[in-house]
Structures are given as structure tokens and as C-alpha cells.
Amino acid sequence: MQLIDIILRGNHRSVSVIGTAKNAGKTVTLNYIIEKAHDRGISLGLTSTGRDGERLDLVTSTRKPPIYAHRGTVIATAQRLLEEEKVSAEIVEVTGMATSLGPVVIARVMSSGYVQLAGPDTNSEMKMIIDRLAEMGCGLILVDGALNRVSSASPSVTDGVIISTGAVVSRDMDKVIDITAHVADLFSLPQVQDGDVLARADEITDRREYALISREGRVDPLEVKTALRCGPYISRQIDEDTAYVVLGGSLPGSALKDIAGAVGDKSKVSLVVRDATRIFIEPMEWQMFIKMGVRVEVVDSINLLAVTVNPYAPQGYYFDPGVFLEKMRETLYPVKVFDVMQGGE
Amino acid sequence: MTAIAPDKVLGILDFNYVMDRILPVTPYGREFKKDMKPFARGREEELRDHLDVIETILELIRDNRLTFIEIRTIMHDVKDLRQSMHRAGKGISLNMVELFELKAFVFQVRHLYEKMEPFTSRLPEQFGLIPLECLERLLDPENAGSKSFYIYDSYSEDLKHIRKKKHILENEFTAKQKELIKKAQEDLGLNFRPGGEITVSKNQRDLLEAIEEYEGLSYLSESYINITFKVKPTPEMDALKQQIETLRGMEQEEEENIRAKLTGEIAEYREELLANTGRIGLLDFYIALAYFAREIKGTKPGITAADMVSIKNGRHPLVEERLKEDNEEYQPVSISVDKGVTVITGANMGGKSVSLKMVGLLVLMAQYGMFVPAEEMLMGLKDFVYASMGDTQSVQTGLSTFGAEVSDMIEALDKSSRYGLILIDELARGTNPREGHAICAAIVKYLVRKNSICIITTHFDGIGNLEGVKHLQVGGLKGIDTAELKSTIAGDPSRGVEIIRKHMDFRLYPAGEDASVPRDAIKIASLMGLREDILDTAMDILGHGDGSSVPFLR
Numbered sequence: 096m097q098l099i100d101i102i103l104r105g106n107h108r109s110v111s112v113i114g115t116a117k118n119a120g121k122t123v124t125l126n127y128i129i130e131k132a133h134d135r136g137i138s139l140g141l142t143s144t145g146r147d148g149e150r151l152d153l154v155t156s157t158r159k160p161p162i163y164a165h166r167g168t169v170i171a172t173a174q175r176l177l178e179e180e181k182v183s184a185e186i187v188e189v190t191g192m193a194t195s196l197g198p199v200v201i202a203r204v205m206s207s208g209y210v211q212l213a214g215p216d217t218n219s220e221m222k223m224i225i226d227r228l229a230e231m232g233c234g235l236i237l238v239d240g241a242l243n244r245v246s247s248a249s250p251s252v253t254d255g256v257i258i259s260t261g262a263v264v265s266r267d268m269d270k271v272i273d274i275t276a277h278v279a280d281l282f283s284l285p286q287v288q289d290g291d292v293l294a295r296a297d298e299i300t301d302r303r304e305y306a307l308i309s310r311e312g313r314v315d316p317l318e319v320k321t322a323l324r325c326g327p328y329i330s331r332q333i334d335e336d337t338a339y340v341v342l343g344g345s346l347p348g349s350a351l352k353d354i355a356g357a358v359g360d361k362s363k364v365s366l367v368v369r370d371a372t373r374i375f376i377e378p379m380e381w382q383m384f385i386k387m388g389v390r391v392e393v394v395d396s397i398n399l400l401a402v403t404v405n406p407y408a409p410q411g412y413y414f415d416p417g418v419f420l421e422k423m424r425e426t427l428y429p430v431k432v433f434d435v436m437q438g439g440e
Numbered sequence: 441m442t443a444i445a446p447d448k449v450l451g452i453l454d455f456n457y458v459m460d461r462i463l464p465v466t467p468y469g470r471e472f473k474k475d476m477k478p479f480a481r482g483r484e485e486e487l488r489d490h491l492d493v494i495e496t497i498l499e500l501i502r503d504n505r506l507t508f509i510e511i512r513t514i515m516h517d518v519k520d521l522r523q524s525m526h527r528a529g530k531g532i533s534l535n536m537v538e539l540f541e542l543k544a545f546v547f548q549v550r551h552l553y554e555k556m557e558p559f560t561s562r563l564p565e566q567f568g569l570i571p572l573e574c575l576e577r578l579l580d581p582e583n584a585g586s587k588s589f590y591i592y593d594s595y596s597e598d599l600k601h602i603r604k605k606k607h608i609l610e611n612e613f614t615a616k617q618k619e620l621i622k623k624a625q626e627d628l629g630l631n632f633r634p635g636g637e638i639t640v641s642k643n644q645r646d647l648l649e650a651i652e653e654y655e656g657l658s659y660l661s662e663s664y665i666n667i668t669f670k671v672k673p674t675p676e677m678d679a680l681k682q683q684i685e686t687l688r689g690m691e692q693e694e695e696e697n698i699r700a701k702l703t704g705e706i707a708e709y710r711e712e713l714l715a716n717t718g719r720i721g722l723l724d725f726y727i728a729l730a731y732f733a734r735e736i737k738g739t740k741p742g743i744t745a746a747d748m749v750s751i752k753n754g755r756h757p758l759v760e761e762r763l764k765e766d767n768e769e770y771q772p773v774s775i776s777v778d779k780g781v782t783v784i785t786g787a788n789m790g791g792k793s794v795s796l797k798m799v800g801l802l803v804l805m806a807q808y809g810m811f812v813p814a815e816e817m818l819m820g821l822k823d824f825v826y827a828s829m830g831d832t833q834s835v836q837t838g839l840s841t842f843g844a845e846v847s848d849m850i851e852a853l854d855k856s857s858r859y860g861l862i863l864i865d866e867l868a869r870g871t872n873p874r875e876g877h878a879i880c881a882a883i884v885k886y887l888v889r890k891n892s893i894c895i896i897t898t899h900f901d902g903i904g905n906l907e908g909v910k911h912l913q914v915g916g917l918k919g920i921d922t923a924e925l926k927s928t929i930a931g932d933p934s935r936g937v938e939i940i941r942k943h944m945d946f947r948l949y950p951a952g953e954d955a956s957v958p959r960d961a962i963k964i965a966s967l968m969g970l971r972e973d974i975l976d977t978a979m980d981i982l983g984h985g986d987g988s989s990v991p992f993l994r
Binding site: 123126127129130131163174177178181183184185186187188189197198200203205206207407411412413415416435436437 | 535536537539540541587588589590591603606610631633634635638639641643665666688691692695
């Protein structure tokens with residue numbers, strides 16, 4: 096089965112591709128899916144999570160590699176990127192979403208060629224863009240996603256996610272596999288089951304606030320702006336009655352340590368974050384907490400469709416493609432793994 | 441004419457709250473709002489015309505509710521394009537997004553024109569939009585009616601020809617490339633990446649040898665560890681590619697020519713475009729004023745040359761809104777005042793301050809050209825509005841209550857010979873009662889002879905009976921069974937204020953010749969549940985030891 100089949104089989108209308116590192120093969124993966132979808136006559140929509148907070152010169156000097164868009168593809172990108180690339184395109188809509196490169200513009204490509212993408216940077220805006228592209232008849236919407244602190248639009252807004260990983264992450268193949276498995280593991284974190292709690296946690300994390308939710312469903316807001324140095328404070332607020340600790344921002348390992356340490360019976364309290372991309376923790380540390388029985392749940396779950404691997408690192412080393420692919424498959428099973436550098440079978 | 445009241449007074453009278461509720465939706469309309477100025481004395485006729493337009497639009501909204509929702513929806517999407525219009529005027533080629541936005545604007549004008557057409561005869565000429573048929577045709581040459589914009593084929597025969605040829609060649613190239621990739625995949629048993637590339641590790645010597653021998657692949661790039669090959673285009677394909685590139689260059693050049701041409705034609709309509717931005721702004725602004733009038737259930741104030749203010753059942757919109765949040769009803773207040781001094785006395789919690797603020801706010805609103813929250817209002821335009829309400833701001837800046845008040849008074853007295861409105865809440869309350877009373881009486885005597893309308897609330901005796909002073913009294917708790925009220929409050933002390941408010945008559949009544957200031961502070965304190973022994977002592981001090989005047993205390 097090919098990667099494209101996995102995407103199409105599940106009727107995934109929108110898919111983000113994110114990389115575990117730069118040069119992990121994300122662009123190759125995107126271009127691969129674009130070509131395969133084009134071959135099958137699927138009308139594509141393309142966008143990217145924004146480059147929130149980056150300065151203009153930084154944005155322009157660290158260009159992402161261009162992505163090939165066929166005639167008829169609908170793209171959502173910043174006005175200036177559209178103009179500078181001289182993309183021959185029909186302007187369909189100028190959205191009110193601002194980026195440092197002008198507003199996000201929705202355009203239909205009229206002449207096949209390379210495009211630069213910089214889309215919206217919040218979840219709600221990304222959802223709006225995806226809906227707009229779908230309304231315009233895009234059968235598949237690809238989002239050039241990001242897995243970092245800078246961008247705030249999360250891959251959870253798309254129906255499916257593909258992780259691109261590769262030798263660039265580390266010279267040690269086992270470490271690459273470890274880190275990839277860790278990301279895949281985080282992406283499989285369960286959504287909060289209780290409907291009421293989920294609704295509350297949705298509101299709290301949406302406002303980027305912090306709160307405790309008791310067994311009876313009472314919400315006690317916490318006066319916290321970030322979990323980074325507030326672990327001890329948060330842990331002091333937890334009592335017998337606490338069922339959920341909702342964290343509106345990111346969850347760094349240090350905070351997890353403080354909070355988990357404060358909970359006697361770890362199975363009785365769940366930490367809740369917006370989605371898995373808000374967790375920043377080393378694989379080994381994470382494993383330790385899981386063994387301790389710490390429970391982490393998410394508001395927005397992520398549907399991991401597949402992982403693509405790139406055995407070559409631009410630093411000049413590489414892994415045996417066959418061995419790398421096989422080991423990755425074994426570790427990540429049942430998640431499907433593909434080597435798009437070798438043609439993606 | 442600039443402001444008739446300093447920012448401080450606008451703040452005290454909650455004028456900013458009112459302004460915040462006037463919400464034009466276009467950038468042009470917001471500019472009109474920003475430029476709002478009070479109508480100066482002598483411009484009564486202009487103000488009446490202005491209010492008449494709001495009245496007309498209000499009627500139109502009432503009878504065509506949905507049409508106006510549509511009009512507002514169209515206006516919501518209107519952007520500020522004046523920069524682009526000016527750029528076009530200077531001959532700078534507009535970019536694709538600018539052309540797109542201008543197309544949107546031209547059709548917004550068209551749609552607004554169509555929606556407003558049935559009403560234009562009822563509005564002044566400058567509200568009429570000017571549809572620009574020529575630009576509509578220019579920016580939608582294929583009459584597709586879609587919002588999107590493209591350098592359409594129909595702009596030039598050359599462009600059409602170039603694109604068609606390029607398209608054919610591109611398809612030809614792709615088909616040939618696919619064929620080659622397919623053949624190479626079959627011949628070598630390898631999977632190529634889209635675009636016909638493959639990367640092979642230098643370790644795979646056998647494979648490398650096979651590839652190097654294979655005619656159809658060419659070397660693309662190499663690193664220490666691998667080599668990337670690409671399906672080799674045939675000379676015929678190379679030629680195709682070159683042709684396509686040439687055509688692409690020609691296409692871009694032609695597109696630029698067309699943009700320049702379009703810009704030139706748009707520049708010819710610059711005046712009309714700019715006129716439409718102004719007209720949309722004006723319409724938007726008046727619609728916003730009308731919607732605001734609707735929201736506050738406002739009426740058109742009558743503007744007279746006479747020196748008076750008369751309000752029938754006026755409401756303070758902010759207080760009304762807050763009461764509504766608590767599910768309480770606002771009790772409207774009527775008042776009629778002429779030049780000279782009007783003194784309001786009456787019960788604590790009787791709403792004197794709110795009534796005072798209400799008068800000030802409604803006068804400001806009328807003078808700025810808004811409808812007012814009242815059943816009727818008639819007033820003459822003012823030179824200035826002044827308010828002193830023991831405002832906490834001055835106290836915070838270091839002045840004592842009394843100090844702040846005196847400094848306010850100096851300003852107000854200076855202006856009092858002009859035709860203004862001076863509002864003073866509890867004049868001289870911030871000092872000892874003996875001197876306060878004297879200062880208060882002296883100021884009132886001074887103001888009685890002036891051209892300004894002064895309204896003053898006070899607890900001091902005798903001020904209302906000074907010569908030439910009009911004396912109004914709050915209805916208060918008159919005719920209420922206070923004993924029963926007290927037991928109600930005792931049953932639910934936390935709602936004391938609310939219960940008293942419900943029974944309070946906030947209306948203003950002319951006081952009799954010899955009316956004195958009501959003594960109800962003890963009554964209210966008692967109702968609220970202040971300790972009875974303290975109240976008794978207070979009564980003793982006042983010399984009502986037997987408590988006969990307040991029977992419910994016993």
C-alpha cells in the first residue's frame with residue numbers, strides 16, 4: 096500500500112505534514128503526495144502554518160524549499176510570497192488574516208510552478224482556511240505543518256497527520272527511531288473522555304489559562320501565566336479532590352516533574368493539554384513518568400496516518416535505507432512507515 | 441467649533457460609553473465618526489437637517505429590516521483602498537491583490553447602489569452611490585460575476601494565444617516525461633520520485649553500474665554517500681522545455697502590460713472611486729447613528745433657539761443597561777429647566793446624581809447629533825457643558841474633594857455668563873456644613889443671574905428657596921409603608937439597596953414655596969438595618985427623642 100492510499104482510504108480531507116527536524120524530508124513528502132494526488136485527478140489545496148513571531152528579514156532569508164503546485168491547485172499563502180514568486184494565479188479571496196508578509200490570500204494557480212507557502216498561524220484561522228479550501232472543491236488539503244514552539248497552529252486541526260523524520264535528527268539511528276517513536280507516542284495521547292470536562296478544558300485551554308477541575312466538576316482557576324516555573328505552585332494547589340490539571344500553555348518536562356511529584360496516587364489525576372504538540376519533554380523522561388503512572392490527556396487528539404523516513408542527512412552521513420526503514424517499521428508498528436526518497440512504496 | 445466639554449466632563453457624563461456604541465463598519469464610516477463634532481449655537485438648522493436624515497434612515501430600517509442587514513453585510517467587507525486609488529492616479533501599476541480588492545469595491549458600490557436605490561429619493565443627494573459600469577466591465581471582462589480576479593485571457597489576443605500554446609506544450613512535455621519514467625521504472629525495477637528522480641547509495645555498486653549503463657537516466661547530483669539520478673529528457677523534450685520557458689516569459693511580460701493598462705483605466709475613474717468611498721462612509725455613519733438610536737429606543741430631540749432644556753421621561757442609557765442586566769427596570773425622569781438655577785433636593789438614594797448625569801448626557805448627545813433616550817426632548821444649543829460630580833479622578837491626582845470642587849467651580853463660574861449647562865452634584869459637600877452651606881448659597885445667588893442653565897443637587901436647607909431659584913424634589917419613599925418595607929429588608933438584608941430602589945420614586949416634583957430638605961437619612965439607614973441604638977442616639981441628638989416623626993422605629 097502506498098502513502099497516498101492511506102490518505103485517501105480514510106477519506107481524510109485535510110492532512111498536515113510535520114517534520115521532526117529541518118531537512119527530515121518534509122518537502123519531499125509534500126511534493127510526493129502532491130504528485131500522487133495529481134496523478135489521481137484529486138484537486139488539491141495547499142497551505143502552511145504561519146511563521147508567527149518571526150521577523151520579516153528572518154522569514155525571507157530562511158526560505159522554505161518551494162513546493163510544486165499544479166494548475167488548478169488552490170493555495171492559501173501570504174500576499175508577498177505570492178507576488179515575489181510571480182505565481183500566475185487567480186486571486187479568489189483576500190482574508191483578514193495577517194502575517195508579516197501581508198494578508199493570507201487564497202488563490203487558484205493558473206500555471207503550474209513552484210510556490211512559497213505561509214498561511215495563518217492560529218488554530219481557528221487554520222480551520223477557517225481549511226473550510227474555505229474545501230468549499231472551493233479541494234478534495235485534499237495539505238498543510239505544511241510545524242512541530243515547534245513558534246507556530247501556534249497545531250496539526251490537530253487537520254483530519255490526519257504525517258510525520259517526516261530522518262537521519263538529520265541524529266547520527267545514531269537508534270536515537271532517531273527513539274525520538275520519532277516518542278513523537279508518535281505523544282500523538283496517540285487520549286482525548287479527555289468525560290464530555291463536560293472536555294468542554295471545560297476546551298474553554299480553558301482556548302483562553303490559554305490554567306485551572307484545576309475537581310471530581311465534582313468544579314473549576315478552580317489558577318493564577319498562572321506559564322507552567323515553565325510554576326510547577327511548584329500548581330502542585331501545591333492540587334488536593335484529594337483534584338481530578339484534572341488543565342494547562343493552557345505548554346507542558347515542559349520540569350513542570351511535569353513538579354506536578355506529578357505532588358500527586359500521591361498518580362492514576363487519580365490527569366494532566367490536560369490542548370494537544371500533543373504542547374508537550375516538550377525528552378523521550379527517556381517521558382517513559383519514566385508513564386511508568387510512574389502519570390496520566391496526560393488532550394483536548395484535541397491527533398490522527399497519525401503515517402511516518403516518512405529520509406535515510407540521508409545533509410551533514411553527509413546516512414543510514415542503510417533498508418535497515419533504517421525496517422527498524423522504524425518494527426518500532427512504530429502498527430503505524431505505517433514509508434521511504435519517500437526511494438519512491439515511497 | 442471644537443468640543444463643548446473638556447474630556448474630563450465627557451468622562452463624568454459617560455459620553456465615551458455612548459460613543460463606543462456608535463459602530464460604523466467601514467473604514468470610511470469610522471472616519472466620519474472620529475470627526476464628530478458638536479453643533480455650535482447658531483447651527484440649529486443644520487442640526488435639525490442632520491437629525492431628520494437619521495429619522496429617515498430609522499424609518500427605512502424599520503420598514504426594510506432585512507435590506508439593511510444586507511447593506512451592513514456588504515459594508516462589512518469594504519476595505520480602505522484609497523492608497524491603491526492614489527497609486528493608480530500616480531501611474532504606479534497595481535498588483536494582483538490591489539486589482540482584486542478594487543474589483544471587490546466596484547461591485548460593493550454596485551450592490552449598495554442597488555440596495556439603496558428605492559430609498560435614494562428620500563435622502564440628500566450626497567448619500568447616492570455612483571455605480572461605475574465601465575470599471576465593472578473592465579475588472580470582470582467575461583461577465584462571470586465572480587469575486588475572484590485574474591489577468592483574464594480576454595484582456596488580450598496575444599495573451600490568450602501565448603497561454604494556449606504554453607498549455608499544449610506543457611501537456612506534451614508531461615506526457616513524454618511520464619512515459620520515460622514509466623519505461624525506466626520497468627527497465628530497472630526501481631521506484632522513482634515524482635519528477636523522475638531517484639537517489640542511490642554509493643554502496644549499492646551493482647545498482648549504480650546498472651544505472652550508469654542505462655541510457656535513459658542522467659546524473660543529477662552527488663554527495664559523499666549517494667548519487668541522485670534523473671530521467672533524462674530527450675532532445676525533443678529539451679526543446680519543448682525551452683519553448684515553454686520562452687512562452688512563460690512572454691506571458692509574464694504581457695500580464696505586466698495588461699496590469700499597467702488596467703491601472704491606467706482605473707486612474708481615469710479615481711475621482712469617482714474616491715467620491716464613492718466618501719459616500720459609503722457617510723451612509724455607513726448615518727446608518728450606525730440610526731441603529732444606535734434604535735438600540736436606545738431614542739427619539740429625535742427638538743432643537744429650539746430658546747434657552748432651555750426639557751426632557752420627558754429621559755433615561756441614562758448606561759444605568760439603564762446595568763439595571764437591565766440585574767433584571768431591574770429603569771424609572772425615567774422628566775425635567776424642564778430654563779436659564780438660571782434649578783436646585784434638586786430629596787431623599788438619599790433618590791437618584792439625584794443619576795438624574796443630573798442624565799440631563800448632561802442627553803444634552804451632549806443631542807448637541808453631537810444623536811437621538812436621545814427619552815420620550816421627548818427640546819433644547820437650545822449650548823456653548824459649553826460643565827459637570828462637577830465629586831469626581832474621583834481629581835481626588836486621585838492629589839486634590840481633596842473640596843479642593844477639586846473649588847477648582848471646578850472657578851472654571852464653571854468663569855464661563856457662566858455664556859449660554860452653557862452647568863451641573864453640580866452636592867455643591868460644597870466636601871467641607872464643614874456651616875461654611876459649605878454659606879458657599880453653596882453664595883454660588884447659587886451668583887449663578888441665578890447668569891445666562892447659563894445650572895442644575896445643582898444639595899442637602900443644604902434653604903438653597904431651593906432662594907430668590908429666583910427653581911426648586912425640584914425627588915419623590916422619594918413618600919406614601920410607602922416603611923414598617924412593612926423594613927421587615928421585607930430584614931428578611932433579605934443583602935438585597936436592601938435593591939429593595940429600597942424598587943420602592944423609590946425617582947421622579948422630580950416642583951417643591952412648594954416653603955419646602956425644606958427632607959430628613960430621611962435616618963429612615964434610609966434604619967431600613968438598611970443600621971443598629972437601632974445608634975439610630976436612637978442620633979434621634980436624641982437631633983432632638984426627636986420620642987421618635988414620633990419616625991414611628992416605625994418603635
